[in-house]
Amino acid sequence: MKKKTRATAPRGAKRRKSVMAQRPPRASPPRLSVAHNDAKLTIRRLRTQLAKALARIDELQASADTDFLLDIPNRRGFERELNRSIAYIKRYQASGALIVLDVDRLKPINDAFGHAAGDQVLKAIVKTLLGHVRASDVIGRLGGDEFALLLWNLSETDAKAKAAALEEAIDRLSFVFRGRTIAAGASAGVAILGAHAELSRALEEADSAMYVRKAQRRHEA
Numbered sequence: 001m002k003k004k005t006r007a008t009a010p011r012g013a014k015r016r017k018s019v020m021a022q023r024p025p026r027a028s029p030p031r032l033s034v035a036h037n038d039a040k041l042t043i044r045r046l047r048t049q050l051a052k053a054l055a056r057i058d059e060l061q062a063s064a065d066t067d068f069l070l071d072i073p074n075r076r077g078f079e080r081e082l083n084r085s086i087a088y089i090k091r092y093q094a095s096g097a098l099i100v101l102d103v104d105r106l107k108p109i110n111d112a113f114g115h116a117a118g119d120q121v122l123k124a125i126v127k128t129l130l131g132h133v134r135a136s137d138v139i140g141r142l143g144g145d146e147f148a149l150l151l152w153n154l155s156e157t158d159a160k161a162k163a164a165a166l167e168e169a170i171d172r173l174s175f176v177f178r179g180r181t182i183a184a185g186a187s188a189g190v191a192i193l194g195a196h197a198e199l200s201r202a203l204e205e206a207d208s209a210m211y212v213r214k215a216q217r218r219h220e221a
Helices: 011-022 029-064 075-092 105-115 115-130 156-171 199-220
Strands: 095-103 137-144 148-154 175-179 180-183 188-193
Touching: 011 029, 075 115, 075 137, 075 148, 075 188, 075 199, 095 115, 095 156, 095 199, 105 175, 115 137, 115 148, 115 156, 115 175, 148 156, 156 188, 156 199, 188 199
Parallel strands: none
Antiparallel strands: 095 148, 095 188, 137 148, 175 180
16 A cells, blocks of 8 residues: 655745745835825925916906006906996895096196106095095096096985095195196096996996086086
8 A cells, every 4th residue: 555645845945935934025115205205295396386376377467457656456457346346236236336537637737747747646636536435445547537436335316426525625636846736626427336237338328427527617617
């Protein structure tokens, strides 16, 4: 009867198994860790650059909508705000008034005393306007010697009274250039903003009312 023989592995194989069993587990390659850290730093740097770029865009947007001399919205900025306000008025059944105000005699002041004198007049007028409106109201420069005011929650009667008060306040301003005392003056027209208001129509209506008022003031003078 033959004895059962047990299969044995070659000596070399046993030695390899023993050596492999004694070897410590391999650490993860350091390159992966370094690459991961580099990716984190890159993402952080890109986020910082993006935040700076967005902040710069906001600054440029603000400067594009602002009159650099008077630090109030220019025509573009005012029309943007007026559009938003009209949308709000329509949605929430609010009310408002638009006043277009034209400075009288600014061109003769510029011609006689220079644009620095005209700039001084414009700055004084804006300061006067800001003193007669609320923080929620908006004043913009449409261009040259023409301004616009967006006033909230005013009836037509109140809006016309406000326009008259603004004219009176500006009429009281006086300036001394080269020893001469000069007055400017202003004419104001009103448009009421309601449920059917539109930007272009409101500006045209207030502008037309302003020219009618300017003719009246000339006649009165």
